[in-house]
Amino acid sequence: MLKQIEGSQAVAEAIALCRPEVICAYPISPQTHIVEGLGELVKAGHLAPCEFINVESEFAAMSVAIGASAAGARAYTATASQGLLFMAEAVFNAAGLGLPIVMTVANRAIGAPINIWNDHTDAMSQRDCGWILLFAETNQEALDLHIQAFRLAEALSLPVMVCMDGFILTHAYERVDMPSQEQVDAFLPPFDPRQRLDPAKPLSIGAMVGPEAFMEVRYLEHVRQMRALELIPGWAEEFREAFGRDSGGLMRTYRTQDADTIVVALGSVLGTIKETVDAMRDKGERIGVLGITCFRPWPSAAVRAALARAKRIVVLEKSIAVGLGGIVAANVRASFGGHPDVVHTVVAGLGGRSITRESLARVFTAASHGTLAPLTFLDLDHGLVERALARERQTPHSGPVAEGLLRDVGVVAAKIS
Amino acid sequence: MFEIRIHGRGGQGVVTAAEMLSVAAFLEGRYALAFPSFGSERTGAPVVAYCRLDDREIRLREPILKPGAVIIQDPTLLHQVDVFGGLLKDGYILINTARTFGALGLAEFVKDFPPSHLLTVPATEIAMKRIGRPVPNAALLGAFAAATGIISLESVHKAIREKFPAKIAEANVLAAADAFEHVRHEAGATEHAQAD
Numbered sequence: 001m002l003k004q005i006e007g008s009q010a011v012a013e014a015i016a017l018c019r020p021e022v023i024c025a026y027p028i029s030p031q032t033h034i035v036e037g038l039g040e041l042v043k044a045g046h047l048a049p050c051e052f053i054n055v056e057s058e059f060a061a062m063s064v065a066i067g068a069s070a071a072g073a074r075a076y077t078a079t080a081s082q083g084l085l086f087m088a089e090a091v092f093n094a095a096g097l098g099l100p101i102v103m104t105v106a107n108r109a110i111g112a113p114i115n116i117w118n119d120h121t122d123a124m125s126q127r128d129c130g131w132i133l134l135f136a137e138t139n140q141e142a143l144d145l146h147i148q149a150f151r152l153a154e155a156l157s158l159p160v161m162v163c164m165d166g167f168i169l170t171h172a173y174e175r176v177d178m179p180s181q182e183q184v185d186a187f188l189p190p191f192d193p194r195q196r197l198d199p200a201k202p203l204s205i206g207a208m209v210g211p212e213a214f215m216e217v218r219y220l221e222h223v224r225q226m227r228a229l230e231l232i233p234g235w236a237e238e239f240r241e242a243f244g245r246d247s248g249g250l251m252r253t254y255r256t257q258d259a260d261t262i263v264v265a266l267g268s269v270l271g272t273i274k275e276t277v278d279a280m281r282d283k284g285e286r287i288g289v290l291g292i293t294c295f296r297p298w299p300s301a302a303v304r305a306a307l308a309r310a311k312r313i314v315v316l317e318k319s320i321a322v323g324l325g326g327i328v329a330a331n332v333r334a335s336f337g338g339h340p341d342v343v344h345t346v347v348a349g350l351g352g353r354s355i356t357r358e359s360l361a362r363v364f365t366a367a368s369h370g371t372l373a374p375l376t377f378l379d380l381d382h383g384l385v386e387r388a389l390a391r392e393r394q395t396p397h398s399g400p401v402a403e404g405l406l407r408d409v410g411v412v413a414a415k416i417s
Numbered sequence: 418m419f420e421i422r423i424h425g426r427g428g429q430g431v432v433t434a435a436e437m438l439s440v441a442a443f444l445e446g447r448y449a450l451a452f453p454s455f456g457s458e459r460t461g462a463p464v465v466a467y468c469r470l471d472d473r474e475i476r477l478r479e480p481i482l483k484p485g486a487v488i489i490q491d492p493t494l495l496h497q498v499d500v501f502g503g504l505l506k507d508g509y510i511l512i513n514t515a516r517t518f519g520a521l522g523l524a525e526f527v528k529d530f531p532p533s534h535l536l537t538v539p540a541t542e543i544a545m546k547r548i549g550r551p552v553p554n555a556a557l558l559g560a561f562a563a564a565t566g567i568i569s570l571e572s573v574h575k576a577i578r579e580k581f582p583a584k585i586a587e588a589n590v591l592a593a594a595d596a597f598e599h600v601r602h603e604a605g606a607t608e609h610a611q612a613d
Contacts, residue, residue, distance in 0.1 A: 004443035006436070168478055171432075173439045173451040175474075271476030356479040 001178050007139035007169040010176045011104060012037030014143035016047045017184040018102075018150045020076040021191075022068035023052045024061040028083040029116050030166035031106035035078055058083040062090035062103075069099040070205050072196035074150065077101070080166055081108035084122045088129070091159075095130025095221065097206055098194070100153035100160070102146065103131075107267070107318075108166040109351040113402040117352020118166040119318040120266065123295075124327050130221050132160040132228055133296040134248070135266040139169050140176045144247030145293075147179070148239055150188055152232065156224050157194040163295075165268040167352070179243055187242050225297040232294055250299040253306055255281060256288030261368050262310040264290045264303075264332055265317065269348070269355050273316065276360040285368060292328070300335040307332070312342040314367045316360070316378075318349040325375045348378035384408055418471040419567060420481045423557075424500045425490030428460040430554035434488070435466035437580050438558060441572035442470045450475040463498050470567065484508060488561060490540070490553050492521060507531055511561055513553045515539040533604065536564045538596045547592040548585070559593030563600035570597045 003010070012034050015023075023042070025035035042052040051068075055061045061077045068075040079087065084105055094101050105123050109115040123133060132152060136142035142164040149160040164170060195205055209217055229250065236249035246252070254274055256262055263273055270291045280287050290306050292299070307313055315329035324330065326345035333343050346363050349355045359379050366372040387408050391398040398404065421438065425431035432453040439449035447470055454465035467481040482502075486509035489500055504510070510527065512518075514537050518527050527535050538560040540553030548555075555577055562570045573593050578586045 002443075004440045004449060168452065171453055172478075173436045173449070175443060175448055268478055272478050275477045354480050356482065357477070 008033030010143045014146045016041045021073035022075045024064045024077040026061045030170045031078045031080040058087040062087040065101045070197050072193045074191045075101045078104035080106040081122045094159045098157040102149045105163045106166040106170045115351040119350045123163045124319040136164045137270045141247045148248045168268045229297050250294045252291045254289040259288030260311045261287040264315045266292045276357045303335045314344045316346045320347050345375045420484045421468045421486045422481045422484040423466045423488045427462045429490045430552045431464040432466045434554035435468040437576040438468045440576035441568045444572045509534045511536045513540040543595045548588040555589035556592040556596035559596035560600045563597040
């Protein structure tokens with residue numbers, strides 16, 4: 001059924017169609033509307049049986065999800081930013097225990113300085129925690145990925161994080177096709193847990209493991225993620241047959257067939273990139289796009305195949321490995337087995353900085369002309385940076401960086417973007 | 418694609434206006450994307466919301482930099498925010514005010530715009546009368562429908578009824594209808610004056 005609704009509401013309704021039995025809720029922007037929406041659905045009796053638990057922190061949210069999942073319940077929670085960091089210990093535990101929890105991360109920057117706007121630093125900070133990480137391009141894909149995520153998680157006994165851009169998707173009203181309960185029930189069988197805490201058949205989950213078997217536990221975790229790489233394309237195909245649209249899968253290419261330049265990116269920025277690429281194609285530039293849906297496990301072979309014929313690659317990412325450069329770019333380079341082509345990193349949109357067609361066209365054109373630096377910060381205010389550096393040169397007591405920059409910037413209310 | 422930028426202050430329903438506009442367009446079978454400029458959520462602080470309308474899927478997610486219409490919910494923003502930034506030369510300007518463009522000091526700025534694209538409507542007064550609160554958003558959408566014809570008043574009414582509980586919705590529906598009539602009446606008066 002077609003609807004024009006907020007992304008958060010669309011995800012809440014899709015989660016409800018997946019019949020979770022336990023939902024752990026703790027509010028944090030920009031995720032809050034999702035659990036609020038679910039809370040209303042539970043209260044109104046549209047989602048039953050389901051226990052909606054208001055917890056006291058994100059650490060508790062993930063801990064309760066772990067307990068619920070270990071007891072054999074389909075468990076869901078959502079978070080963002082500092083909330084994800086606060087639950088980090090439990091996030092690793094969920095993966096190590098092999099509990100198929102599904103969590104939405106409404107991607108938001110990490111402080112300090114505190115910032116509520118979108119980038120991918122939160123999810124990227126947990127990229128090696130053992131969860132499967134999926135990134136949605138649109139609200140339609142966000143809701144579809146959640147339906148696929150429960151299936152994937154429960155089949156592999158691994159937790160899945162569905163990442164959707166905070167505000168840009170969560171707070172956007174756009175058209176979505178909401179599936180019926182019958183469609184979701186046919187695609188997603190009831191949860192049949194691999195392990196279950198049951199008083200009638202006592203067992204323990206979470207034993208201490210010493211050097212004799214710890215490595216093997218981690219190895220099996222890795223093997224399960226590698227197995228996901230084989231299964232995800234088939235499930236995306238099955239999803240397409242059942243729901244009539246392409247959503248999910250490992251990755252998607254756009255106009256890459258004869259492309260000399262391929263832009264690699266994740267999430268909602270892919271839409272603006274495609275518009276930019278279309279305009280550049282109209283002018284004769286041979287440029288295409290590779291959108292990564294599945295970031296963990298990393299689809300190395302598929303990425304290598306998709307980029308094989310490109311003369312240059314531009315990885316545009318909303319994250320940064322401070323002291324290295326790009327996180328996604330490092331993964332792309334790893335796919336070439338130590339023989340990378342020209343891989344440019346463009347760090348963009350940190351802390352909600354707008355990413356415009358004009359700026360994208362500028363860096364993509366520079367790449368095709370061979371003038372793009374290996375690492376570029378899109379629309380960085382160089383003057384502002386220079387003033388801060390000058391202050392630091394002038395005095396050893398130049399004060400806090402963020403406050404100094406804000407003084408230089410002045411009033412921001414007059415700006416449109 | 419038609420792009421609308423709505424400027425107002427926190428508490429005036431700026432974001433809700435963009436959302437309802439997107440719903441109205443959706444109900445007419447079109448694609449629409451509404452999104453806020455995030456962060457300035459404090460009551461009274463300047464807020465911007467955006468709405469794109471198209472006949473095909475909308476992929477573009479940059480802020481609206483070259484709007485075809487700006488809706489200004491609070492005229493005190495004229496001196497604080499670059500509300501007309503990037504506005505197309507034949508764009509629409511709709512301001513919530515009982516004053517004229519000249520009285521607002523905008524005569525010089527708007528002199529090259531098509532006169533039929535320049536609209537003022539006392540949306541706050543209409544809202545106080547119909548809703549009892551200074552929330553001008555529904556009235557401004559009614560005025561927008563009358564001025565541009567891009568969406569119908571009927572679709573605006575349906576969007577309002579989707580967004581609000583019945584009693585509040587009906588008050589807002591009346592406000593939208595009043596503003597629609599106000600703009601129609603003004604346009605009629607202008608045409609009449611020109612004919613004379």
